[in-house]
Amino acid sequence: xxxxxxxxLFEAGNVYKVISGVVRISKLLPDGRRQIxxxxxxxxxxxxxADELHNxxxxxxxxxxxxxxxxxxxxxxTRSASVVRDLLNLTMVGLRQTQEHLLLLGRKNxxxxxxxxxLDMAKRTRTGSxxxxxxxxxxxxxxxxxxxxxxxxxxxxxxxxxxIKLEGARRVHLLDTERLTAxxx
Amino acid sequence: xxxxxxxxLFEAGNVYKVISGVVRISKLLPDGRRQIxxxxxxxxxxxxxADELHNxxxxxxxxxxxxxxxxxxxxxxTRSASVVRDLLNLTMVGLRQTQEHLLLLGRKNxxxxxxxxxLDMAKRTRTGSxxxxxxxxxxxxxxxxxxxxxxxxxxxxxxxxxxIKLEGARRVHLLDTERLTAxxx
DNA sequence: CGCTGTTTTGATTTAATTCAAGCATAGTGG
DNA sequence: CCACTATGCTTGAATTAAATCAAAACAGCG
Numbered sequence: 001x002x003x004x005x006x007x008x009l010f011e012a013g014n015v016y017k018v019i020s021g022v023v024r025i026s027k028l029l030p031d032g033r034r035q036i037x038x039x040x041x042x043x044x045x046x047x048x049x050a051d052e053l054h055n056x057x058x059x060x061x062x063x064x065x066x067x068x069x070x071x072x073x074x075x076x077x078t079r080s081a082s083v084v085r086d087l088l089n090l091t092m093v094g095l096r097q098t099q100e101h102l103l104l105l106g107r108k109n110x111x112x113x114x115x116x117x118x119l120d121m122a123k124r125t126r127t128g129s130x131x132x133x134x135x136x137x138x139x140x141x142x143x144x145x146x147x148x149x150x151x152x153x154x155x156x157x158x159x160x161x162x163x164i165k166l167e168g169a170r171r172v173h174l175l176d177t178e179r180l181t182a183x184x185x
Numbered sequence: 186x187x188x189x190x191x192x193x194l195f196e197a198g199n200v201y202k203v204i205s206g207v208v209r210i211s212k213l214l215p216d217g218r219r220q221i222x223x224x225x226x227x228x229x230x231x232x233x234x235a236d237e238l239h240n241x242x243x244x245x246x247x248x249x250x251x252x253x254x255x256x257x258x259x260x261x262x263t264r265s266a267s268v269v270r271d272l273l274n275l276t277m278v279g280l281r282q283t284q285e286h287l288l289l290l291g292r293k294n295x296x297x298x299x300x301x302x303x304l305d306m307a308k309r310t311r312t313g314s315x316x317x318x319x320x321x322x323x324x325x326x327x328x329x330x331x332x333x334x335x336x337x338x339x340x341x342x343x344x345x346x347x348x349i350k351l352e353g354a355r356r357v358h359l360l361d362t363e364r365l366t367a368x369x370x
Numbered sequence: 371c372g373c374t375g376t377t378t379t380g381a382t383t384t385a386a387t388t389c390a391a392g393c394a395t396a397g398t399g400g
Numbered sequence: 401c402c403a404c405t406a407t408g409c410t411t412g413a414a415t416t417a418a419a420t421c422a423a424a425a426c427a428g429c430g
Contacts, residue, residue, distance in 0.1 A: 027288045029370050035291040037284045048277050049284055056284060081266050088273040091280060092233050098283040099222045099234055099241060103212045105290035106220040106330030110386065137409065145291030147387060152410055168395080169409055185214050295418065322377065332419055337378055353427075354377055 009058040015047040021064030036143040114154040116184035200232040206249030207319040221328040299339035301369035
């Protein structure tokens with residue numbers, strides 16, 4: 001197990017399980033534009049995207065504890081067969097989530113994206129209708145394919161409409177999940 | 186093997202291999218907005234995204250021949266272990282490609298998207314620098330998160346810049362791959 | 371040759387970005 | 401304990417890239 005808030009968590013050839021904290025997976029364009037493909041929280045596994053050529057990076061959004069599994073040792077283990085089947089399942093789930101995110105980035109407007117994001121976060125954390133955002137507006141923007149200003153404006157819009165309440169910038173009360181769901185398109 | 190140009194190719198519980206033709210995988214929003222997550226051509230496998238709940242659909246862009254493999258029988262086979270490992274690899278490759286596409290949808294402008302699309306198509310087909318587009322502008326638009334008009338304008342722009350030449354709407358000569366590559370990111 | 375669906379091109383509108391201040395909040399040291 | 405600073409967030413005004421609306425040009429195909 002590894003206790004870290006350093007920059008790049010990954011080495012290709014490993015798969016990771018998050019014990020606590022939040023990790024973001026992202027890719028950069030040469031000029032610095034960034035797209036975050038996913039956030040991972042306690043219990044999630046990641047690292048299926050890593051390979052030698054492709055340069056995705058994994059970074060800690062908050063201080064993080066992760067377990068690193070060596071790819072090689074997973075394949076060699078006596079239970080290898082069922083382990084590989086589990087890994088396949090996890091990767092397939094990841095693929096589905098990523099395709100859902102494609103739909104968001106390709107076809108949803110700013111308000112729909114933010115509404116969908118909040119609902120997704122609420123689903124993960126299971127702390128009722130109050131969510132604690134671990135990441136900055138800038139990270140949310142890079143996840144949703146928007147600018148941080150637009151994200152901020154959409155939060156304000158949702159607040160004005162009475163769908164959410166903000167306690168500081170990071171704690172969000174979902175007041176009307178019904179409506180958020182409808183808005184998330 | 187299945188010879189088809191009908192609408193939805195998939196049943197969950199199957200994985201498919203394309204023998205010939207082109208398949209598109211897409212998701213719809215309730216109001217009809219569509220995002221195509223991938224096109225699959227001869228040799229490609231697809232179906233890793235399918236499950237009971239999630240509604241992705243696979244459709245033939247051209248008349249298609251595919252082989253359907255029953256998930257169950259793949260797992261039961263005597264060579265199951267290596268088969269599952271192969272499926273895991275394919276799914277991981279799919280995940281990487283999908284994340285690359287997230288970067289395109291979230292952060293690239295229209296010209297960059299179209300340039301990247303053309304290069305990607307060229308890489309797949311390996312017919313030198315001339316590519317035959319199997320799909321309509323509308324499908325390209327839904328893949329790139331644009332409107333068909335914008336796609337058309339970007340083709341015109343690339344033509345004006347001397348990066349490509351069009352022979353009708355569907356055959357594209359890549360005249361300056363170098364520049365297209367630079368433009369694509 | 372005349373349809374039908376596809377693609378291109380043009381004019382206008384709009385959603386989101388960019389640029390530019392201000393405002394909060396938390397942390398630091400006097 | 402309170403100024404002082406750094407960092408992140410919000411808000412406003414102006415700009416812009418892409419969407420929308422609208423029409424013409426272009427295939428294919430019966």
